[in-house]
Amino acid sequence: MMRWLGGVALGCVVFAGAYWLAMPGKSVAQLDPIETLSGTLDESLSPTRPLPAPVNLPAARVALGEQLFKDVRLSADGQLACVSCHPLERGGADGQRVSTGINGAQGTINAPTVFNAAFNFVQFWDGRAGSLAEQAAGPIHNPVELGSSWADVIARLSADEALVRAFRNAYPDGALNAKNIADAIASYERSLITVDSPFDRFLQGDKAALSELEQEGYRRFRELGCISCHQGVLFGGNMFQKFGVMGDYFARRPLSKADLGRYNVTGRDEDRHVFKVPSLRNVALTAPYFHDGSAATLEDAIPVMGRYQLGRELSPQDIKAISAFLHTLTGKPPGGVQP
Ligand code: HEC
Numbered sequence: 616m617m618r619w620l621g622g623v624a625l626g627c628v629v630f631a632g633a634y635w636l637a638m639p640g641k642s643v644a645q646l647d648p649i650e651t652l653s654g655t656l657d658e659s660l661s662p663t664r665p666l667p668a669p670v671n672l673p674a675a676r677v678a679l680g681e682q683l684f685k686d687v688r689l690s691a692d693g694q695l696a697c698v699s700c701h702p703l704e705r706g707g708a709d710g711q712r713v714s715t716g717i718n719g720a721q722g723t724i725n726a727p728t729v730f731n732a733a734f735n736f737v738q739f740w741d742g743r744a745g746s747l748a749e750q751a752a753g754p755i756h757n758p759v760e761l762g763s764s765w766a767d768v769i770a771r772l773s774a775d776e777a778l779v780r781a782f783r784n785a786y787p788d789g790a791l792n793a794k795n796i797a798d799a800i801a802s803y804e805r806s807l808i809t810v811d812s813p814f815d816r817f818l819q820g821d822k823a824a825l826s827e828l829e830q831e832g833y834r835r836f837r838e839l840g841c842i843s844c845h846q847g848v849l850f851g852g853n854m855f856q857k858f859g860v861m862g863d864y865f866a867r868r869p870l871s872k873a874d875l876g877r878y879n880v881t882g883r884d885e886d887r888h889v890f891k892v893p894s895l896r897n898v899a900l901t902a903p904y905f906h907d908g909s910a911a912t913l914e915d916a917i918p919v920m921g922r923y924q925l926g927r928e929l930s931p932q933d934i935k936a937i938s939a940f941l942h943t944l945t946g947k948p949p950g951g952v953q954p
């Protein structure tokens with residue numbers, strides 16, 4: 616049984632440790648100009664907003680995208696679809712350390728959730744896709760994911776008359792082509808927003824939506840400085856940061872190519888081990904954690920963040936409270952998905 620439960624909020628941060636590689640959001644100073652923690656929860660000071668419900672999505676394209684998201688004809692062996700690795704009833708991620716692609720091929724990196732991905736400033740751990748439509752081409756061509764090509768996918772789908780008609784209805788040019796396939800999938804993904812988490816209800820004034828422990832967790836999340844990276848409406852997804860700001864996270868094991876992160880995209884030395892800061896929305900549902908899937912539980916992941924991102928050893932009470940807070944970021948999936 617999945618816990619599509621909910622959320623928290625508070626006000627205060629004193630943090631200036633990490634450095635900022637890219638920060639389209641607010642600076643730390645802007646987040647909390649003055650220390651405000653006084654035992655009351657003042658949301659006027661919170662940089663966080665509830666997730667907005669999607670509006671005005673083109674219904675025909677969303678429906679077509681949903682169909683394609685579940686269509687195994689996108690894979691070379693007809694066995695896998697997007698949904699195989701992003702099952703909606705388990706938080707939009709596959710729950711494996713790294714994904715398994717066609718013919719049982721072992722992937723190289725942990726699958727993030729598709730829920731709320733529409734709000735990410737870029738897609739993939741290393742940010743190599745600038746939009747959801749651009750992202751969709753990735754798994755189709757990836758030999759350890761769907762292992763196919765646009766030409767093959769279009770040929771297979773074009774044999775399906777009902778599908779050809781659906782494209783004709785959904786797009787002005789009526790074409791069943793790569794651009795419209797990617798657009799339909801992206802349209803569908805824009806509908807996958809998990810609104811109404813306990814945290815969001817708390818932000819909207821329902822002060823009973825969070826327990827004392829959950830509120831304490833949110834306060835510590837801000838005081839310790841987690842919020843300086845995991846910020847904005849997604850608690851993440853709006854900047855790149857190095858994994859290992861305060862220590863060498865990778866020293867304990869052999870490096871993989873995936874560990875190089877954004878360096879694989881830019882080739883710049885300063886981008887080694889730099890990743891998109893992941894969203895923490897629904898994070899309680901998407902274990903295991905980190906790009907390498909190395910943390911099995913939130914209680915494992917939180918102290919790693921304390922040590923390598925903040926240079927702090929977190930107390931058992933902080934870990935417990937922050938974990939309780941992170942559980943409140945679980946929202947409700949759009950209609951039709953049964954937890
Ligand atoms: C074999 C498993 C697999 C399949 C099939 C698959 N994905 Fe993924 N998906 C992944 C993995 C692994 C990543 C992370 C890859 C990376 O960051 O380098 C990912 C990343 C993503 C992201 C980026 C999320 C973020 O937070 O950056 C989106 C969006 C996404 N996939 C959507 C799709 C769509 C749409 C399809 C079908 C066209 C699809 N996936 C098929 C495993 C899969």
Ligand code: HEC
Pocket residue numbers: 633836839840841842843844845855856857858860890891892893894895898901903904905906907913916917920921924925937
């Ligand atoms: C300096 C920026 C920074 C700070 C500060 C920071 N994080 Fe992170 N966080 C990241 C990055 C980058 C990743 C992705 C690391 C990876 O897997 O490569 C991450 C990953 C995570 C994940 C795993 C998410 C997933 O889906 O795999 C959790 C949970 C998390 N952070 C919680 C926290 C908590 C709690 C704190 C405060 C104790 C914190 N973070 C502080 C940058 C930061």
